[in-house]
Amino acid sequence: MRFNIPKIVALHIVVFSTVMLSLFSCRNQKPQSPSLSCESFSIQNFNPASNWQTDSIDQKTIFIDYDNANSGFIIPTVKQLNDGSFSFEFELKNTSASNQKFYYKIYYQNESYKFEELDxxxxxxxxxxEENFYGSWENTFTTFKETTxxxxxxxxxxxxxxxxVGNPRNDKRYFQDGINNRWERNPRVGEYSFLLIVxxxxxxKNIPSFIQNINLKNNGHFSNPYYYYLAGDGKKLKxxxxxxxxxxxxxxxxPNLGNGIYVDDSRFGANSDKSHFCATxxxxxxxxxxxxxxxFINYxxxxxKMDNIPVLGDVLKDNYSxxxxxxxxxxxxxxxxxxxxxxxxxxxxQTVVSDPKEKKIIIKNPKTAFGEWKKESVGIITRHGFTYGKYRVKVKLTELLNKNNVWNGITNAIWLITQGGGEWNFRRNCNKEGYMETYWGGAKDxxxxxxxYTEIxxxxxxxxxxxxxxxxxxVYxxxxDNNKDVKLWNISMPQEITNTDGDITVACTNWDMACWEPKNFGVGCNPIDYKGQTFYTHRWDHWYRALTEKKEENDDELFKSDYYYFEIDWRPAEIIWRIGPQPxxxxxxxxxxxQVTSIPNNQMLLIITQEFHSTKWWPGxxxxxxxxxxPKNDIxxxxxxxxxx
Known part of the structure; x- marks a missing residue:
């Protein structure tokens, strides 16, 4: 089921008919009922979101609000619940002979994009x-709360x-001038779990301070509370x-793509032309x-620099041969x-449009005129970053080949790029010789x-x-240049090109900045198997900053149809690229x-572009x-x- 609700991130809560204990420290056997007991108390009926869609018993859905989200996403906002928070509840029974004080705390953790807590x-x-996205109450000095x-x-x-909220540990890495920039570590997409501690x-008194207060470190590292309670010393507490x-x-x-496109002066300059500004x-x-x-403005x-033929044409419509x-x-x-x-x-x-009625974005490579002579790239970029996620777009980008299978010079690109920012957004250290320092440098960098820097x-x-x-x-x-003999100038393409004349290449690339740490780091062509398929990675040399795989696909299927889906599934230990007519x-x-490439773990943005590339970037x-x-017409x-x- 699809929900076309604007400015939001969908949030599904799957509710199982029976709530049971995953792990608790005071019994070795799972109880026969949701009631869990220790020597002095019992708890039951823990519900981490009791105030949201209370009439739904099998699935709850919420959308994170994109409105005014520049300071970071909040789940939920005051637009969704009056007090802007989830209510959680549980029932507690004192089984001792006298009134007692008990102490409770809730933790949450993203389960879809995490490293296992136990090695x-x-x-x-x-x-x-410690890289997992977990949190508790956003004031980390609020440790356990008391109830009698x-x-x-x-x-x-x-x-x-x-x-x-973002930066739930209140990590100083994301502070600047005393301000907690929660947007620099936004909540992750995917499934969250909830852990109640009583x-x-x-x-x-025996629970370490760095577990009670997740802002604190233990021997220079954050300690994951899920490990402590479910696999570590917390299991021993009676x-x-x-x-x-x-x-x-x-x-x-x-996000609602009809909700407008913002123009950032840092990309255009404060004195840029504003004559095409409008409500959207x-x-x-x-x-x-x-x-x-x-x-988005391409680098x-x-x-x-190239010397281009002085020809105006529409490769697709003119059936350029x-x-x-x-x-x-x-x-x-x-x-x-x-x-x-x-x-x-x-x-x-001028070349990007946000359509609020259709909730879509239109981009166009603009036509040029005789004497103006330009090939202009166009694109858009998201404004809110994430770490990890399955990024899926539904698009109708330009066809790349005409009826004669001649290329129009455009590269259709769907890609992720670092949100930048310097140290706050550094990727994990490369522990074998380090990364090449710059994106553009050569082997001597x-x-x-x-x-x-990261890019997928x-x-x-x-x-x-x-x-x-x-x-x-x-070999071409x-x-x-003898116009009297057509066979001398109208040369044919090599057979390996004509065999796949109607195909274009889908290139899948991870910019790992030539970190040598992966066990199977390699150069040249190397096979990697996944789910019954063999893919071939390629790297030019030991200093080349990107690893690429290529697969040939039919141009008409991808870009002549009404739309097509492209998906980058970015996980902590792997990246999967998918395409298809439906999700x-x-x-x-x-x-x-x-094992073959350094997987990025910092925050990135999504870009969609139709670019004119120099073919020097693509040998062969x-x-x-x-x-x-x-181009004589818009594309x-x-x-x-x-x-x-």
Missing amino acids: STTNKENLLA ISADNSFHKVQDAFRI ASENDL NTIAYKSEITLKVIAQ CGQDSNLFKNAPIQQ VDAST QMDYNWNKSFYTKDELIPTIIQTTKHPC KRVPAVD DFEILKTPPYCPDNTFPP KNPV DKMRIVGYMND TAYSQDNLPF PGEIYELTIE
Whole structure:
């Protein structure tokens, strides 16, 4: 079931008919009822979200509000519940002979994108579990709360509240000038679990301060409370119950694409042209607070300057042929060619549109004119970052090949990129020689322990596979500029290109900044198996910052249909790339894991672009960018839906 509710992230709560103990410290056998007992008390009926959709018993759904979310996501907001928090409740019975004080605390943890708390090899705490997204009350100095229960042998209901926020440990890493920038560690999407701890007064004294207050570190590391209570020393406490509810919470981000596009001066300059601003694209206060998207400006590499043929054309509509391509490649003199580089817009909002009625975004590579001569990339980027998630987009981007299977020069790209920011967004240290320091540097770039650059890509264009390496690159004949003999200039493509003439290449890439730490780090072509398929990773050399896999797919299927789905499934230890006509009919086109590449663990944004690439970036490409026409018509693309779950 789909919910087209604006500005929100979907949150599913699956409620099981029976709530049972996952693990508790004072009994070895699971009880026959939801009531859990220790020497001096019993608890039952723990419900971590008792005030939300109380009439639903099998599934509860909530949407995180994207409105005014620049300071970070909050689950839930005051728009959804009057006090802006989930109520939780449980029943507590004092089984001793006198009135007693008891102490309770709630923890939550994202279960979809986590490292296991217990290291199965050492049978100790997995140090990477400190990276898991877990929290409690947002004031971390509020440790356990006290309640007094009379000795009447009856259950008493205890009620309290909490909400899920960014930087839940109040880690100083995300503070600047005394301000807690919770948006720098936003809540993750996926399923959440809930752990209720109830302890006697004596047991409370034995719970370490760094478990009671999750802001504190133990020997330089945060200690995951789930490990402590469910697998560590907390299991030994005789009058403490750790109650992990079977009610789970699933967070799904689905921003309303019709809610506007914000224009950031840092990308255009304060004196940029504002003549195309409108109610749904610009810089007014409403867009600043509520627009989930902003216009993206590609990095322009000045070293990729090219001399382009002086031709205006519509490769797709004019049925530009291979003969046309060969003629234009052969018979223009150097003096007639147009020196140029790929352009980006100087007019924000001119080439991107947010449609509030259809809740979609339209992008277009603009047409050019004789004498203007430009190829201009276009794209959008999200404004709110996440760490991990299954990013799925429903799009109709431009077709790449015409009826003659000639490429139009566009690369359709769906990709994740670092949210930047420096040290607060550094990826995990590379413990073998470090990362290459810069994105753009060469082999002589120095290595450093940590960087903030990360990128995971779908790039789709007409280019051959790198693997197997004994067939790469294809051998192309050079034309002879003799217009009296058509066979000399109208040369045919190599057979390995014509065999897949109607296909384009789906390139799946992880920018790992050449960290050598993965066990199977390699160069050249190397196989990796996943679910019955073999994929071939490729890296040019030991200093190359990216690992790529390529798969050929039919252009008409991906881009001639009304829409198509593309998905990047980014997990702590692996990345899976999928495509398909429907969400339930996706197929895997790329796979990598932490044995072959360093998987990013910092916060990233999603970008969707239609780019003119220099084909120097893609060796072996059949059609060279500088021998393709400048566009005489706009090249549109549409983005219908973005889901992160």
